Amino acid sequence: MxxxxxxxxxxxxxxxxxxxxxxxxxxxxxxxxxxxxxxxxxxxxxxxxxxxxxxxxxxxxxxxxxxxxxxxxxxxxxxxxxxxxxxxxxxxxxxxxxxxxxxxxxxxxxxxxxxxxxxxxxxxxxxxxxxxxxxxxxxxxxxxxxxxxxxxxxxxxxxxxxxxxxxxxxxxxxxxxxxxxxxxxxxxxxxxxxxxxxxxxxxxxxxxxxxxxxxxxxxxxxxxxGSVGISPGVRDVVLRNLSTWDGMSPGLSRSWVDAVDDPVARLALVVAKAPYQVDDALVAGAGLGDRELIELVGWASFVAAAHCVSLTSTRKAA
Structure with a gap:
């Protein structure tokens, strides 16, 4: 101690x-x-x-x-x-x-x-x-x-x-x-x-x-x-994108997420696939309070981690 x-x-x-x-x-x-x-x-x-x-x-x-x-x-x-x-x-x-x-x-x-x-x-x-x-x-x-x-x-x-x-x-x-x-x-x-x-x-x-x-x-x-207050629409955007993601970094440009209109879904997706791209503007645009922001970032990180472990297990099995 x-x-x-x-x-x-x-x-x-x-x-x-x-x-x-x-x-x-x-x-x-x-x-x-x-x-x-x-x-x-x-x-x-x-x-x-x-x-x-x-x-x-x-x-x-x-x-x-x-x-x-x-x-x-x-x-x-x-x-x-x-x-x-x-x-x-x-x-x-x-x-x-x-x-x-x-x-x-x-x-x-x-x-x-x-x-x-x-x-x-x-x-x-x-x-x-x-x-x-x-x-x-x-x-x-x-x-x-x-x-x-x-x-x-x-x-x-x-x-x-x-x-x-x-x-x-x-x-x-x-x-x-x-x-x-x-x-x-x-x-x-x-x-x-x-x-x-x-x-x-x-x-x-x-x-x-x-x-x-x-x-x-x-x-x-x-x-x-699973019990945190993430809307079905945000969950769908993130899970759908992760389902085809190979785990590789999308690079420095954030153009890959421009098509996502909902600022909360955009933030969650960037957290999941490219957390280094999160900036003040992206967080401010989501307009979330402290608890809601922690839960969004936590949920997106958890589902991304599960996906990464799944990818690793699949590669080892192959």
Whole structure:
């Protein structure tokens, strides 16, 4: 657990979140308070990529379930292997914030050579390519799903680094080392402790077969995202476009989305396929409040993550 002063400093990073105002730790109640407590206990800090979801308590809880039960909870795979998957996905999605966070975590776990290779863009063996049990494969696939999700959310709401902008360049290396130590696994991160935060869901994920905790976490998260107030028209636009998407970036131009008239659907589609193209004008045009914006971005990121994992599974099977 981080010392009190460091914890307070990390909480203040929430002030740098764009477009929405997260619930301050001291004002959290109900489900938000329960998630915050678990997050600081098991992840070591009030991580902004999770806490920024707090304007929508069910989406906050869903995000924490996915992160905790994939990356944080003890299981058949090591935390280092899971961090490698998180780093690889984040690098593929060009999310510098997450690449930096999980590079720090790898350094603290004694995997600096892997972290250096990832930072340099070098080839790293795919941890999913080896002979794994069904439960272990589900754990690593869950990490990949979670970071396809988080990379999109982070790109929209956070800057390029997990360190506060006030940290001078001369102090950043030391700050990274300190933060990396807080990301080490905790001793009592038993699987499944987050599941009671949300009611059970009914959706089955085939890749999670053989790992009931992971399956339960993602089924609950899916139910939470499925219940948010996204209009049928917006859902149809995004799901129809994803059904034929090969997972490749559409590039720098946003002309591919110009034909979408509804500004909310346009924002959701850009989040799903090209979150780096989200800008102030696109967000302002959607005209959403904090909770509605979190739920739209969260839902679009979740369905895009599910599609990316499906594409990967299909390619491996082929």
């Amino acid at each position: 981080a010392p009190k002063l460091v914890k307070l400093a990390l909480r203040r990073v929430l002030r740098e979140v764009r477009y929405v105002r997260p619930v301050p730790a001291g004002k959290a109640t109900g489900l938000v308070r329960d998630v915050y407590r678990q997050l600081e206990r098991d992840f070591g800090m009030l991580a902004p990529p999770v806490a920024l979801h707090s304007p929508s308590p069910p989406v906050l809880a869903a995000t924490w379930l996915m992160l905790r039960e994939s990356l944080v909870a003890a299981g058949e795979t090591s935390r280092a292997d899971r961090e490698v998957v998180a780093s690889l996905v984040s690098r593929a999605n060009s999310c510098p914030y997450c690449v930096e966070v999980h590079g720090m975590a790898l350094d603290s776990l004694g995997r600096s050579s892997v972290a250096s290779a990832i930072a340099a863009g070098e080839a790293v063996p795919d941890p999913l390519a080896g002979a794994l049990s069904a439960a272990a494969r589900a754990e690593l696939t869950a990490v990949a799903f979670t970071f396809h999700y988080l990379n999109r959310v982070v790109t929209v709401f956070l800057g390029p680094s997990p360190l506060p902008s006030s940290v001078p360049d001369s102090a950043r290396s030391r700050a990274k080392a300190v933060l990396g130590r807080f990301l080490r696994p905790v001793e009592d991160a038993s699987p499944g402790l987050s599941l009671d935060l949300l009611p059970p869901g009914s959706r089955d994920f085939s890749w999670a077969a053989g790992n009931p905790v992971v399956a339960g976490a993602f089924s609950r998260a899916s139910a939470a995202f």
